[in-house]
Each structure stands twice: as structure tokens, then as C-alpha cells.
Amino acid sequence: MTATTTSGAIVFTDIVGFTELTDAHGDDVALALLERQEALVRDALPASGRVVKELGDGLLLWFEDPRHGLETCLGLQRSFEAEPDEPMPLWVRMGLHWGCPRRRGDDIIGRDVNLAARIVDLAGPGEVLCSEAACQAIGPMPGVEFEALGPVIVRGFAEPVALFRAFEPTRQIELQQP
Amino acid sequence: MARLHISNKSGRVRVNAASGADLTVDGAELRVDADGTAHVKGKSKTIDIRCSPGTDLVIGTASGSVEVIGQVGAVKVSCASGSIEIEHADEVDARTASGSVKVGMCEGECRVVCASGSVRVGGAGRAAISAVSGSISADDVGSGELKSVSGTIEVGANGEGRIGVKTVSGTVRITVPRSTAPTLNLKSMSGRIRRDVTEGGDYEISVGTVSGTIEVTCR
Numbered sequence: 206m207t208a209t210t211t212s213g214a215i216v217f218t219d220i221v222g223f224t225e226l227t228d229a230h231g232d233d234v235a236l237a238l239l240e241r242q243e244a245l246v247r248d249a250l251p252a253s254g255r256v257v258k259e260l261g262d263g264l265l266l267w268f269e270d271p272r273h274g275l276e277t278c279l280g281l282q283r284s285f286e287a288e289p290d291e292p293m294p295l296w297v298r299m300g301l302h303w304g305c306p307r308r309r310g311d312d313i314i315g316r317d318v319n320l321a322a323r324i325v326d327l328a329g330p331g332e333v334l335c336s337e338a339a340c341q342a343i344g345p346m347p348g349v350e351f352e353a354l355g356p357v358i359v360r361g362f363a364e365p366v367a368l369f370r371a372f373e374p375t376r377q378i379e380l381q382q383p
Numbered sequence: 384m385a386r387l388h389i390s391n392k393s394g395r396v397r398v399n400a401a402s403g404a405d406l407t408v409d410g411a412e413l414r415v416d417a418d419g420t421a422h423v424k425g426k427s428k429t430i431d432i433r434c435s436p437g438t439d440l441v442i443g444t445a446s447g448s449v450e451v452i453g454q455v456g457a458v459k460v461s462c463a464s465g466s467i468e469i470e471h472a473d474e475v476d477a478r479t480a481s482g483s484v485k486v487g488m489c490e491g492e493c494r495v496v497c498a499s500g501s502v503r504v505g506g507a508g509r510a511a512i513s514a515v516s517g518s519i520s521a522d523d524v525g526s527g528e529l530k531s532v533s534g535t536i537e538v539g540a541n542g543e544g545r546i547g548v549k550t551v552s553g554t555v556r557i558t559v560p561r562s563t564a565p566t567l568n569l570k571s572m573s574g575r576i577r578r579d580v581t582e583g584g585d586y587e588i589s590v591g592t593v594s595g596t597i598e599v600t601c602r
Contacts, residue, residue: 222515222532222551229533229552290591291572294549296513296530327461327478329496329513330530354476355441356390357461365390365443368461370476 212305214274214339215313215321216266218246218281221296221330223262230293235262238293245284245295249277257313263325267313271303271342275371278333279349283376286331299333300325301371303342323359324368337367348373385438391425393446395465397432400453404433437473448482466500475507483517493521501534509544518553526586539602540565540588548590555590558602569597 220226220242227235239262246256246264253269254277268274278299285295302324304317320336328334335343340351350372356365389396391411406413409432411425423430429447439456442449448465451458457474460467466482469475474491477484483500486493486507493507501517504510510527512519518534521527526544529536535554540546542563548555554574559565564583569576574596581601590597 221513225516225532226551290549291593293593294551294591296532326463326480327496329478329494332496352476353459354461354478355459356388356443358390358392358443358445358463360445360463 209308210305211308211313213303214268214271214342215302215304215306215318216264216268216274216278217260217300217322217325218242218264218266219298219325219328220262221298226293234293238262238295241288241295242285242297245281245288249281249284251277257311265313265318271301271339272344272346274301275333275335275339275343275346275349279371279373282331282333296330298325298328298330300328300335301333301339302336303339319361320359320366323361324366327354327357327368333371335369335371337369340369340371348375350374385435386420387423387432387434387438387440388420389423389425389430389432389440389442391427391430391444391447393427393444394425395429395447396425396442396444396449397430398440398442398449398451398455399431399433400436400438400451400455401433402436404435406435407433493527510538540586542586545587545589548588548592550592550595552594553592554596554598555592556598556600557588557590558600559588561601565599567599569599571595571597 251273253273257265257267285297288295302321306313306315306317351369354368357368359366410428410430411423414422436454437456440458442460444462446464449467451469454471458472459476462479464481467477468485470487475489475493478496480498484495485503487505489507492509494511497514502519504521506523508525510521510524513530515532520537522539528547530549531553533552537556540559542560563585564581566587568589571592573594577598579600
């Protein structure tokens with residue numbers, strides 16, 4: 206099979222503490238949590254974005270336009286934050302990278318996909334972390350700032366990777382107020 | 384303000400910010416950019432660094448622990464599996480997948496992301512701390528948002544701002560100064576709630592948990 210290369214934004218999502226939640230509250234609660242996440246993600250996806258595949262408690266998303274990718278991620282974090290914490294809170298972390306993976310059917314594979322998967326490992330609940338390549342592809346966005354977290358050693362990669370935390374300053378202020 | 388970027392694959396990183404100290408590095412290469420930013424790049428050995436107080440630090444390791452002694456500027460640390468210890472900083476962003484994090488004092492925002500290790504903060508202007516299964520203990524906190532799935536969360540609020548805590552099954556214990564009267568917004572679906580403070584409108588304490596117990600008391 207000949208694989209084609211395509212450029213775009215690769216996003217991994219991950220439900221924080223899913224293993225612990227499943228262990229403590231059972232499979233039915235875990236399944237309901239996954240369905241809540243999936244429904245919100247599918248509602249939020251623009252025409253240029255799609256769910257590549259489900260990965261247990263996470264999703265691999267693909268966006269042709271990196272700006273759409275970041276807008277969707279930040280919008281989803283607002284949606285997750287607004288969700289009720291009962292019966293279980295939906296705390297999701299996200300990693301976004303821009304690259305040129307190989308297409309294999311509907312799937313995408315390659316170094317850039319692996320890197321995006323590692324980026325999400327360093328994110329906290331409610332956060333969207335971006336690679337430097339993603340920030341450059343996205344460019345300035347009104348209402349969005351990028352805080353440099355510095356070169357980070359990422360498992361499996363020879364060179365440190367510059368990471369940034371994307372955030373909406375107005376939303377941070379809202380969260381800090383009663 | 385001096386800036387120092389440090390990366391090390393698997394060895395320990397130890398930074399000592401001492402008054403009057405020139406920048407010295409043992410165990411790794413040192414390169415200084417034209418803008419004055421110093422880069423220290425190690426492979427697997429322990430790196431020992433001396434620098435001046437107030438230096439901004441960016442430190443990345445794969446599996447080694449990080450220790451910062453003395454008072455520094457803004458510190459950003461990421462470890463895949465090492466523990467992180469920072470004595471005194473203006474600002475902190477510390478992330479580790481499996482190690483513990485200990486911050487003595489952070490004047491501004493103290494952001495910590497920790498999966499399975501415990502987090503202990505001696506004081507912070509603002510705390511933004513998340514853990515999955517490890518416990519969180521933060522004293523002398525001005526304001527903050529703290530989250531944990533199953534670990535215990537203990538907060539010593541100093542009464543300067545809003546404290547928000549969310550947990551699924553962990554116990555939440557918050558103490559407030561006796562001289563203050565916070566607004567309490569406490570919610571637990573199945574856990575016990577104990578409130579032993581004078582309520583008022585000085586600042587807000589908001590706690591949400593699914594099954595954990597909540598205690599808010601004076602000190």
C-alpha cells in the first residue's frame with residue numbers, strides 16, 4: 206500500500222484519572238463518561254476536522270486547518286468545564302502538534318503522531334499544550350495566548366521539544382472569580 | 384534577569400542559587416547565546432549548577448530528579464518520571480508524570496501538574512495544582528484551583544482570595560484564619576461535610592466532590 210503524506214493538526218485528548226474512576230465506580234460510569242466526551246467532541250468538530258480513532262479514554266483528532274484545531278480544543282475545554290461534575294467530572298487534557306503524518310486508510314501514522322501523543326502526557330486537566338510547530342502554523346489568534354514551557358525532554362525523541370500552553374486570558378480570569 | 388535553560392536525559396539536576404555566585408556548571412556543556420541566555424545540555428550524568436539568585440530557569444529531564452536551592456525567578460520544570468523540589472521561586476510551572484513535587488515558597492502563581500506523585504507547597508500567591516492519585520498539600524495559599532481524582536487535598540487558605548477545590552473521591556481539608564469569614568460553597572454527593580468557621584463574605588471557598596468528605600475549619 207502506498208501511503209500519502211498530508212499536513213495538518215494532530216490532537217490527542219485524554220480523560221484525566223479514567224483508570225482510577227473506572228476502578229472506583231465501575232464500567233457503566235466509565236462508559237457514560239466516554240459517551241459524554243464523544244458527544245461533545247462530535248458536536249464541536251468543524252468541517253475541516255474529524256475523529257481519526259478512539260483510543261480507550263482518549264481520541265485522536267485531525268484538522269486540516271491548525272487554527273480550527275486550536276479553536277476546537279479551547280472551545281471543548283470550555284464545554285467540559287461547563288459540564289456537571291455529577292455523576293463524574295469530565296476532566297480532559299489535550300496535546301496539539303502540527304505535522305505531516307502518513308495517511309493509511311483513514312488512519313494517520315508517523316513521527317508527528319507519536320510526538321502529539323507524548324505532548325498530551327504533560328498536560329493537566331483543562332489544558333491544551335501545543336508544539337512550537339503548531340504555534341507557528343496557528344500564528345497569532347485574538348483572545349489566545351501561548352505561554353512557553355520551555356524545551357521538554359520527550360520520551361523516545363532525541364532532541365528536546367519546545368512546548369507552549371495555549372490559554373484564553375479572559376477565561377482564566379472568569380475561573381478565578383466567584 | 385539571567386535565564387538558564389537546562390536539559391538532561393536521565394541524570395539528576397541540582398541548581399544552587401547563591402548570592403554572589405558566578406554561573407558554574409559541573410557535568411554538562413555550557414553555551415551562552417548573544418542575548419545572555421545560558422544553555423546547559425547533559426546526557427545522563429548528574430548536573431550541578433551554581434547561579435545568581437533571581438535567575439529564570441527552564442529545566443527538562445526524562446527521568447532524573449530536579450532540585451533547586453535558594454531563591455530563583457520563574458521556574459519551569461518538566462520530568463517524565465523524576466521528582467521536583469524547589470525551595471523558593473517567583474513563579475513555578477512544574478510537571479511530572481510519576482514523581483512528587485515539593486515547592487517551599489512561590490511568590491506568584493504555582494502551577495503543578497502531577498499524575499501519581501504527591502504535591503506539597505509551603506506557600507503560594509496563587510496555586511493551580513492538579514494530581515490524579517497523589518495527595519496535595521498546600522499551605523499559606525492566597526487563591527487557587529486544586530484538583531485531584533482520588534488523593535487527599537489539604538489547603539491552608541490565607542484569606543486573600545478564592546479557593547476552588549474539586550475531587551472525585553479524595554478527602555478535602557481546608558483551614559482558614561480564625562479572623563476571616565469566608566463564603567462557603569460545599570457540595571458532596573455522598574461524603575460527609577463539616578463546616579466549623581464563621582461564614583461571611585470575605586472570600587469564597589468552593590469545594591465539589593463526588594464521594595469525598597469535606598472539612599473546613601479555623602486555625
